[in-house]
Amino acid sequence: MDIITILFYLVTSVIILSAISLIIVNNTVHAALLLVLIFFNSAILWLMLKAEFLSIVLVLVYVGAVLVLFLFVVMLLDIPVRKNSNQKLYLLFSVVTSLVMFAELYMVIFYHNFTNEVNIITSSELNNTYQIGLMLFTDYIFSFEVTAFILLVAIIAAIAINMTEKQRSLRQDPGKQILESKKSRLRIIKGNKL
Amino acid sequence: MFDFINNLLDISLTYYNELSFVSHTLILISLIMVPLLIIVAYYTYAERKIIASMQGRLGPNVVGPKGLLQPLADGVKLFFKEIVIPTDSNKFLFLLAPVVTFTVAFAAWAVIPFDSVMVLSDINAGLLYILAMTSLGIYGIIIAGWASNSKYALLGAMRSASLIIAYEIAMGFALVGVIMASGSLNLGDIINSQKGSVFNWFWVPLFPLFIIYFISGVAETNRAPFDVAEGESELVAGFHVEYSGMGFAVFFIAEYANMILISALTSILFFGGWLSPFNISTLGYFELNGFVNNILLFLINDGIHWFIVKTFFFMFCFIWFRATFPRYRYDQIMRLGWKILIPITLIWIFIEMIFIYYKVEPWFA
Incomplete structure (x- = not known):
């Protein structure tokens, strides 16, 4: 067997096993860390497909930023471990959802002709990063800019939601702190009155 | 038995190429790791000596001549100490955290070019890989803080995480400036695009970004004046308060390796890495005898020694900061990161865009 094939089976089995245990574990922090493992192995999978830019960006964005915030929230909230009371209902929903997803994936993979559509540039002179940049800023410029705009709106919305809390919270005014001087804080009392 | 050995030989012959590649890489990795670990050991010694002399003390001077064997003594002491695992802590994650921190701190060194040819991968x-690896360092801290089952450790981890998230953005934008100036993500290409003399290096056109990068680097490594994660006076020792013996030592080594990494990256991205500050062609020839002339030529030419000199200078700056500045308050750190550093980087990227558009000599020609 080729060494790449062995690596592929190793990585995919880690992904599948950790995905299953991600659903099973009760501890939310463990679940978040298993998600880190899944993303990491997916990055290795992409690296094996010679998509180095995408794989490193996956690690940088999802593992390095998004999941850190996940962990942050999960640790601060301290969600108690408890058993679900209506497990049968959950089981029904999960079985239905997974069957639908399986059917969709099956149809996408087996009833779709991939060969003629995707126009991949495979020249070795241009590197992966350059090719992606070229595609994003020429063929897909419209969708790229729309995505950027949606993200900007989301950022502004998040800040706006936070701003309404301002009245209730106590916070320091840095301007006041900087302007504070010795004169306004200290008063020297003269005489023998003490 | 004979069959078994035969089979083993067969397997090793089929994978001969892979095996030789792996062993070759392992040797190269150890060639980077071993000097790095020695430098880390003596960096701690240098820190104690330098801070001592800045504060008018002697520093370590008992073990060995001038205290030179102090790092070894420290290592032996930590190695033989008992590893205490706190009650009700998560044992697996508690032991995993130092491993994660250590791995990530050393993994980033894979793409550092020490010389025009001396680079592992x-x-x-490359630059993206380094950004990804430095952003992973936070996991060791968060896991350590949570798995310790201690309030101090958890608070330290939370402080550290929010600090790293804040300063990573400023750091990323500073790196965007470097990528725009050099037009490449490859560290070797970034250095090559700074060719010329000391004024061709990127610290001149990207001066604000250089300052911000170094400040963010100090913050990312949790060093003074940004060491709220440890905050001895408030949190005892922050996220690694429950660690003893080798667990603590591994965190310690990783922190110092990260400091060296930030210094090396600053010298690569803004100070031309292994490039010499002199322009050889304008200096003319030396009228000295053969041997001395050769040595001088070697010293002024590009080479690993310039990279080491520059890196050591920034490593000294880390210690200098620690001896000079008092610790920031937590809210001041957040304000500095979000409201001062990030806006400056955004503005300077815009200015740099104008530079590139009008092809300002000699950096954007």
Whole structure:
């Protein structure tokens, strides 16, 4: 067997096993860390497909930023471990959802002709990063800019939601702190009155 | 028995190429790791000596001549100490955290070019890889803080996480400036695009970004004046308060390796890495006898020694900061990161865009 094939089976089995245990574990922090493992192995999978830019960006964005915030929230909230009371209902929903997803994936993979559509540039002179940049800023410029705009709106919305809390919270005014001087804080009392 | 050995030989012959590649890489990795660990050991010694002399003390001077064997003594002491695992802590994650921190701190060194040819892995997305690896360092801290089952450790981890998230953005934008100036993500190409003399290096056109990068680097490594994660006076020792013996030592080594990494990256991205500050062609020839002339030529030419000198200078700056500045308050750190550093980087990227558009000599020609 080729060494790449062995690596592929190793990585995919880690992904599948950790995905299953991600659903099973009760501890939310463990679940978040298993998600880190899944993303990491997916990055290795992409690296094996010679998509180095995408794989490193996956690690940088999802593992390095998004999941850190996940962990942050999960640790601060301290969600108690408890058993679900209506497990049968959950089981029904999960079985239905997974069957639908399986059917969709099956149809996408087996009833779709991939060969003629995707126009991949495979020249070795241009590197992966350059090719992606070229595609994003020429063929897909419209969708790229729309995505950027949606993200900007989301950022502004998040800040706006936070701003309404301002009245209730106590916070320091840095301007006041900087302007504070010795004169306004200290008063020297003269005489023998003490 | 004979069959078994025969089979083993067969397997090793089929994978001969892979095996030789792996062993070759392992040797190269150890060639980077071993000097790095020695430098880390003596960096701690240098820190104690330098801070001592800045504060008018003697520093370590008992073990060995001038205290030179102090790092070894410290290592032996930590190695033989008992590893205490706190009650009700998560044992697996508690032991995993130092491993994660250590691995990530050393993994980033894979793409650092020490010389024009001396680089372990010359990948195209080198800078991106480094950014990804430094952003992973936070996991060790968060896991350690949570798994310790201690309030101090958890608070330290939370402080550290929010600090790293804040300063990573400023750091990323500073790196965007470097990528725009050099037009490449490959570290070797970034250095080559700074060729010329000391004024061709990127610290001149990207001066604000250089300052911000170094400040963010100090913050990312949790060093003074940004060491709220440890905050001895408030949190005892922060996220690694429950660690003893080798667990603590591994965190310690990783922190110092990260400091060296930030210094090396600053010298690569803004100070031309292994490039010499002199322009050889304008200096003319030396009228000295053969041997001395050769040595001088070697010293002024590009080479690993310039990279080491520059890196050591920034490593000294880390210690200097620690001896000079008092610790920031937590809210001041957040304000500095979000409201001062990030806006400056955004503005300077815009100015740099104008530079590039009008092809300002000699950096954007």
